[in-house]
Amino acid sequence: MFKTVEWKGSAVVMIDQRLLPGEEVYRRYTGYKEVAGAIKEMVVRGAPAIGVAAAMGVALGASKIKAKDYQTFRKEFDKVADLLASTRPTAVNLFWAIERMKKVAAENRALPIPELKERLIKEAKEIHRDDIEINRTIGKHGGRLLKDRSTVLTHCNAGALATAGYGTALGVIRGAIEAGKKIKVFADETRPFLQGSRLTAWELKKDKIDVTLITDNMAGYMMKKGLIDAVVVGADRIAANGDVANKIGTYSVAVLAREHKIPFYVAAPLSTIDLKIGHGDEIPIEERDTSEVTHVKGNRIAPRGIKVRNPAFDVTPNSLVTGIITERGVVRRPYSKGLKGLFRKG
Amino acid sequence: MFKTVEWKGSAVVMIDQRLLPGEEVYRRYTGYKEVAGAIKEMVVRGAPAIGVAAAMGVALGASKIKAKDYQTFRKEFDKVADLLASTRPTAVNLFWAIERMKKVAAENRALPIPELKERLIKEAKEIHRDDIEINRTIGKHGGRLLKDRSTVLTHCNAGALATAGYGTALGVIRGAIEAGKKIKVFADETRPFLQGSRLTAWELKKDKIDVTLITDNMAGYMMKKGLIDAVVVGADRIAANGDVANKIGTYSVAVLAREHKIPFYVAAPLSTIDLKIGHGDEIPIEERDTSEVTHVKGNRIAPRGIKVRNPAFDVTPNSLVTGIITERGVVRRPYSKGLKGLFRKG
Numbered sequence: 001m002f003k004t005v006e007w008k009g010s011a012v013v014m015i016d017q018r019l020l021p022g023e024e025v026y027r028r029y030t031g032y033k034e035v036a037g038a039i040k041e042m043v044v045r046g047a048p049a050i051g052v053a054a055a056m057g058v059a060l061g062a063s064k065i066k067a068k069d070y071q072t073f074r075k076e077f078d079k080v081a082d083l084l085a086s087t088r089p090t091a092v093n094l095f096w097a098i099e100r101m102k103k104v105a106a107e108n109r110a111l112p113i114p115e116l117k118e119r120l121i122k123e124a125k126e127i128h129r130d131d132i133e134i135n136r137t138i139g140k141h142g143g144r145l146l147k148d149r150s151t152v153l154t155h156c157n158a159g160a161l162a163t164a165g166y167g168t169a170l171g172v173i174r175g176a177i178e179a180g181k182k183i184k185v186f187a188d189e190t191r192p193f194l195q196g197s198r199l200t201a202w203e204l205k206k207d208k209i210d211v212t213l214i215t216d217n218m219a220g221y222m223m224k225k226g227l228i229d230a231v232v233v234g235a236d237r238i239a240a241n242g243d244v245a246n247k248i249g250t251y252s253v254a255v256l257a258r259e260h261k262i263p264f265y266v267a268a269p270l271s272t273i274d275l276k277i278g279h280g281d282e283i284p285i286e287e288r289d290t291s292e293v294t295h296v297k298g299n300r301i302a303p304r305g306i307k308v309r310n311p312a313f314d315v316t317p318n319s320l321v322t323g324i325i326t327e328r329g330v331v332r333r334p335y336s337k338g339l340k341g342l343f344r345k346g
Numbered sequence: 347m348f349k350t351v352e353w354k355g356s357a358v359v360m361i362d363q364r365l366l367p368g369e370e371v372y373r374r375y376t377g378y379k380e381v382a383g384a385i386k387e388m389v390v391r392g393a394p395a396i397g398v399a400a401a402m403g404v405a406l407g408a409s410k411i412k413a414k415d416y417q418t419f420r421k422e423f424d425k426v427a428d429l430l431a432s433t434r435p436t437a438v439n440l441f442w443a444i445e446r447m448k449k450v451a452a453e454n455r456a457l458p459i460p461e462l463k464e465r466l467i468k469e470a471k472e473i474h475r476d477d478i479e480i481n482r483t484i485g486k487h488g489g490r491l492l493k494d495r496s497t498v499l500t501h502c503n504a505g506a507l508a509t510a511g512y513g514t515a516l517g518v519i520r521g522a523i524e525a526g527k528k529i530k531v532f533a534d535e536t537r538p539f540l541q542g543s544r545l546t547a548w549e550l551k552k553d554k555i556d557v558t559l560i561t562d563n564m565a566g567y568m569m570k571k572g573l574i575d576a577v578v579v580g581a582d583r584i585a586a587n588g589d590v591a592n593k594i595g596t597y598s599v600a601v602l603a604r605e606h607k608i609p610f611y612v613a614a615p616l617s618t619i620d621l622k623i624g625h626g627d628e629i630p631i632e633e634r635d636t637s638e639v640t641h642v643k644g645n646r647i648a649p650r651g652i653k654v655r656n657p658a659f660d661v662t663p664n665s666l667v668t669g670i671i672t673e674r675g676v677v678r679r680p681y682s683k684g685l686k687g688l689f690r691k692g
Contacts, residue, residue, distance in 0.1 A: 021646075021648065021649040021650075022646065155563075186655075188563075189537070189639070189647075189648070190563070191535070191537060191561035191562065191563060192561050194647050197639075197640070197647050197648040197652075198647060198648065201648050201649050201652050202649045205649050205651070205652060210653075211652070211653065212653040212654065212655055213639060213640070213648055213652050213653065213654045213655075214639070214654070214655050214656075215537035215538050215562070215594070215595075215639055216537065216561070216562050216563040216595075217534075217536070217537060217562040217563070217594055217595025217598055218594055218595070218655060218656075218657065218660075219598065220595070220597045220598035220601060220660065221594060221597060221598075221657055221660040222655070224597065224660070224661075248561070248563055248564055248567060249561075249562075249563025249564070249566070251566045251567060251570065252563055252565065252566035252567075252598060252602060255566060255601060255602055255605050256598060256601055259601050259605075293535070293543075293559060293560070293561055294543070294559070296642040296643065296645065296647065297642065297643075297645040297647065299642065299643040299645060300367075300368065301535075301540055301543050301544060301642065301643065302367065302535070302543040302544065302547050302559055303367040303547050303548045303551050304367075305551070306543075306547050306551060306557070306559050307556075307557065307558040307559065308558065308559045308560070309532075309558055309559075309560050309564060309568070310560075310561075310564075311564065311567055314564075314566065314567040314570070315570075
């Protein structure tokens, strides 16, 4: 099986997701600025995977700091953290992972600098290891919600490629299958970046999971034909009230799911839940370069000079969400209470 | 301005819509089999344009028949008509145009064969001329429904390129603009064939109409942001009860429009209305080659051997349609009565 992101020697290695499914190329990054670039350019993407990559980027940057005392070290360290935090605005896992690294730095300020650096690398590796474990637990909880011989629609890629491994939404599908259920999957291709056709289709096929690829605008048709039993998607940020920011198009899928009385589940780790944000409208939505819409694989598909909008995410209001599947169980309405409760369980 | 389809000398000339917006290439067809191929391969597409092309194909085929008596002629003629009718199943304009040509043949069976051939060519040219006139009238009726300074979302291409000229849905937009209104347009790119980004964006830009291109899955986001005031689309076939078959994704847009209380209009000539079909479920939906989904401009964007669905159309139930704009005025609920009434007006 492939590795999405990995700490190897003194470098961060990532599969270049821009080249999938055509080529399986691993990139080796030895500087934090390159890691930041890789996140920005979507070599790696998916909220949990971005979090892991950012933590490793912080550890990598920290390991190269020449300072001998904590104060000087910390000044440089914060620069590293700030650059990594500036790469993408929507997925909160990025900020969560960086905060976790900052906290470790602060808590271990008394350590000699070389040991502090080791401690930071250890933390980044732990975030990586934890994420896989969390996803397996999400998969167990969520797998119970899927009926045997059912067909699940998913949007974008919330799979092994979007996480340290196993996946959130695809983790739920894997969890159901590991529990002995027969599950079929419909994958939205997910324009403009085609995470569905390029990544979800690829990793499910590799896993021998029955997957059918459709364009985004076919989801409503398939639902109307009675071919979809449940929707499971990931999340980039979940507000305290249960509003969910996820890949552009998720909101439309949620509206269609309700129209057809199909349950709509969101699978995400606690690190995706942002209790500081009360309402989905407050979640910053990244607008990406227009070339993602006007070009596919470098080929122009729209007239030169055409105006384009390219919001990378949208917000699905909590009223359309049947349940949020986390590593601490499934939360249902009212979300404000349920989501807050998750953090007390720890 | 470009010509979508044209009778020129003793050939049918069409702009190759597969190459737009990159190249503006005109193809000249001198045999009806080639015209059938062009319809099948989507050199020309759009229900009214397919009707015009099929009529010209019939005229072209008829003009080459060597028979000297009507009976022998008619036998060959029906072969021509049958081949053209077999090209695409959903758009009823194709069958409507072929039936019109058959009727002209039957009505003029007494004519000497050379004159009958001329009569058929004249009819095909008339279908072409009528279509432009009809679209201008649709534009006038529909233009009144759009408010000044409003923004219209359209899906696929129901423009000059989908008709003999001017367009149905885009005709409504042109009609409003010609009536002095300021109208902005959002165009869904319309996967998999990209009629929105390749054709609608191209022809509106050429016409200096303010157009913004989005991917299909962004429509819900734009509606939620309050950026869309009305939806106008074309149709491939309208059942007697007002159910509308149109490009895949139209149904999803209609569900989203209702969710946001945005009027959803369908613009189509009477030749698109099929009173013989009672309900949208009876409309045959074409499934096209999977390569349209797995490839863009010849480049693979999905894993080899992946399962794909590719329905080219969907059906929007009449309950989601605010009004059907025809050359004989705007029909509203109850559609069964209103649509039937249109045909009595003639």
